[in-house]
Amino acid sequence: MDERSQIAIETVDLTKRYGDLTAVDRLNLRVMEGEIFGLLGPNGAGKTTTILMLLGLTEPTAGKARVFGHDSTREPLKVKQMVGYLPDNVGFYEDMTARENLLYTADLNGIPGKEANRHIDELLLRVGLADVADREVGKFSKGMKQRLGIADVLVKRPRIVFLDEPTLGIDPDGVKQMLELITQMSRADRITVLLSSHLLHQVQQICHRVGIFVKGKMVAEGPIEKLGAQIMGGDPVVVEVEASPVDDALLDALRKLKGVTGVDRVNGTLVLRCSKDVRPDIARRIVGSGAALSHMRIRGHVLEEIYLRYFREG
Amino acid sequence: MPGLFAVFRKEMADNFSSRRFLILFALILLAGLSATYTAAQSIRDAMSSADLSDSFVFLKLFTVSSGTLPSFVAFVGFLGPLVGLAMGFDAINGEYARGTLSRVLSNPIFRDSVINGKFLAGITTITVMLLSIGLLLGGLGLRLIGIPPTGDEIARLLVYLLVAVVYVSFWMSLAILFSILFRQAATSALAGMAFWIFFTFFITMIAATAAQTLVPVDPQEPQTQLDNAYFQMGVARISPATLYQETTATVLDPSVRTLGPVMLSEVIGMVPGALPLDQSLLVVWPQFIGLITLTAICFAASYVKFMRQEIRA
Numbered sequence: 001m002d003e004r005s006q007i008a009i010e011t012v013d014l015t016k017r018y019g020d021l022t023a024v025d026r027l028n029l030r031v032m033e034g035e036i037f038g039l040l041g042p043n044g045a046g047k048t049t050t051i052l053m054l055l056g057l058t059e060p061t062a063g064k065a066r067v068f069g070h071d072s073t074r075e076p077l078k079v080k081q082m083v084g085y086l087p088d089n090v091g092f093y094e095d096m097t098a099r100e101n102l103l104y105t106a107d108l109n110g111i112p113g114k115e116a117n118r119h120i121d122e123l124l125l126r127v128g129l130a131d132v133a134d135r136e137v138g139k140f141s142k143g144m145k146q147r148l149g150i151a152d153v154l155v156k157r158p159r160i161v162f163l164d165e166p167t168l169g170i171d172p173d174g175v176k177q178m179l180e181l182i183t184q185m186s187r188a189d190r191i192t193v194l195l196s197s198h199l200l201h202q203v204q205q206i207c208h209r210v211g212i213f214v215k216g217k218m219v220a221e222g223p224i225e226k227l228g229a230q231i232m233g234g235d236p237v238v239v240e241v242e243a244s245p246v247d248d249a250l251l252d253a254l255r256k257l258k259g260v261t262g263v264d265r266v267n268g269t270l271v272l273r274c275s276k277d278v279r280p281d282i283a284r285r286i287v288g289s290g291a292a293l294s295h296m297r298i299r300g301h302v303l304e305e306i307y308l309r310y311f312r313e314g
Numbered sequence: 315m316p317g318l319f320a321v322f323r324k325e326m327a328d329n330f331s332s333r334r335f336l337i338l339f340a341l342i343l344l345a346g347l348s349a350t351y352t353a354a355q356s357i358r359d360a361m362s363s364a365d366l367s368d369s370f371v372f373l374k375l376f377t378v379s380s381g382t383l384p385s386f387v388a389f390v391g392f393l394g395p396l397v398g399l400a401m402g403f404d405a406i407n408g409e410y411a412r413g414t415l416s417r418v419l420s421n422p423i424f425r426d427s428v429i430n431g432k433f434l435a436g437i438t439t440i441t442v443m444l445l446s447i448g449l450l451l452g453g454l455g456l457r458l459i460g461i462p463p464t465g466d467e468i469a470r471l472l473v474y475l476l477v478a479v480v481y482v483s484f485w486m487s488l489a490i491l492f493s494i495l496f497r498q499a500a501t502s503a504l505a506g507m508a509f510w511i512f513f514t515f516f517i518t519m520i521a522a523t524a525a526q527t528l529v530p531v532d533p534q535e536p537q538t539q540l541d542n543a544y545f546q547m548g549v550a551r552i553s554p555a556t557l558y559q560e561t562t563a564t565v566l567d568p569s570v571r572t573l574g575p576v577m578l579s580e581v582i583g584m585v586p587g588a589l590p591l592d593q594s595l596l597v598v599w600p601q602f603i604g605l606i607t608l609t610a611i612c613f614a615a616s617y618v619k620f621m622r623q624e625i626r627a
Binding site: 048049052055057058077078080081083084085086087089090091092093094104105107108109110149152156 | 316317320321323324328412413414416417418419420421422423424624625626
């Protein structure tokens with residue numbers, strides 16, 4: 001994300017109302033080229049509506065959505081040429097084979113048959129479906145359909161892809177494969193990725209930046225570590241330590257450690273707030289003081305805090 | 315129109331390979347074969363007793379019923395709607411249900427390409443189907459009765475097939491409209507069937523009852539009898555099935571000069587004989603245009619409704 005990279009997605013006060021319900025409320029979003037941006041939020045937060053407006057499939061009530069400078073409402077065809085979209089619960093024509101489904105997509109994009117065939121072979125190989133390419137999609141598992149969806153999105157050689165709940169409803173192995181495919185897509189093809197999800201744990205591994213979306217509003221935005229910092233008062237890491245004996249000298253010594261910003265004693269457990277992960281230093285200091293270290297772990301993942309803070313109340 | 319032909323090609327492939335369509339095609343073909351065969355039998359029996367060479371024998375193959383079996387034209391009259399309904403009832407809600415619509419529309423095509431492509435493919439399929447069955451039966455009949463058709467007869471047969479295409483297309487348009495109005499394929503199929511049964515079987519009864527109630531016949535007043543007949547006809551003509559029957563009867567039988575009641579005074583001085591094709595067409599022009607209009611209205615309503623629909627399921 002050097003400074004020269006272009007703005008891939010930009011929304012200005014994007015708003016969508018359905019009657020009394022405001023699905024998306026004055027959203028201002030900016031995603032740079034090459035980024036993986038995660039749109040996180042509970043169900044019904046307006047994630048899908050936002051994506052549909054970016055694609056020009058739903059008209060915004062107010063505001064603008066632009067993709068590489070093209071207005072999604074005014075020039076939907078230009079936008080749709082550059083954007084691949086994987087809907088949640090993606091569907092294929094079940095009586096057609098995987099290859100036939102992709103060929104139809106190629107046809108819709110005006111890609112000539114010969115080139116399409118070669119490209120589709122490559123894509124099927126890449127998503128690991130080459131050996132079932134000529135089987136009817138009706139017999140595919142959910143995970144396979146989702147991977148076929150990735151291939152389908154890549155048929156048009158997009159510059160951006162929108163993935164709506166890409167890991168929903170598939171097994172852990174399938175999730176891993178999906179995430180690998182998405183990362184690979186971002187690295188190898190320099191494709192900008194906007195993905196929406198309510199499964200924080202799964203997407204946090206691959207997103208460069210996330211936006212937390214609750215009730216149509218973006219409540220927080222930035223790299224996950226920074227979000228954690230905002231929430232936890234500047235201390236992204238909390239370390240729990242159990243050691244004995246603990247005396248004031250040890251507490252003092254720990255407080256003086258670089259990176260430790262506070263030490264509390266709670267029910268015999270030491271709680272250290274740190275600006276970064278300094279567990280090795282802590283361990284060394286405790287052992288060095290002659291105390292026995294019996295337990296040490298990073299408490300509560302940052303994301304859990306985010307989750308509790310925003311999703312539950314949403 | 316980016317995407318129109320892609321959608322068209324895919325829908326054509328779908329239509330011709332779908333089991334649903336092949337079954338109905340076989341049904342109409344079999345019905346047509348038996349109807350034509352029995353019609354040819356009765357024509358041959360009649361031919362041995364009288365000279366029929368100048369009375370449009372070839373066309374009779376399609377319109378004569380043998381008593382036990384209806385004619386081919388009648389078969390198309392009540393099986394045709396079934397074909398149309400079967401082709402259209404899940405056109406759009408099926409795409410929603412499978413989750414394919416948003417994926418297809420995220421490609422660089424206009425939204426109306428989808429519905430236009432589906433209509434075009436449907437109409438083309440219907441044309442191919444009826445034309446091939448019609449010509450096949452014509453060939454079979456030719457072998458059976460041995461009297462070659464005149465140019466006029468061939469022209470009339472082609473006009474009839476065109477009317478049949480419009481008629482079946484109407485039912486397909488109606489089915490597509492229902493597939494947009496209702497989210498469940500079962501609901502739209504049932505709604506289509508209800509319309510089919512109503513317009514094909516009940517409309518004559520309803521027309522008779524309505525005429526009896528609203529314009530009762532007074533034995534003292536001959537005029538009321540005429541009013542009653544016209545009213546009944548007017549009500550029945552709401553139904554596309556009636557329009558099809560009237561158009562077909564006139565196009566395929568050059569001796570039909572008028573539809574509805576005829577005054578004795580009008581018959582006096584009438585020269586008996588066959589009408590030329592253009593005059594026959596003139597008789598049923600309103601009916602024919604009516605069929606086309608109904609189809610167009612269904613298409614227009616589907617188009618508008620589809621363009622305004624939310625894309626998310």
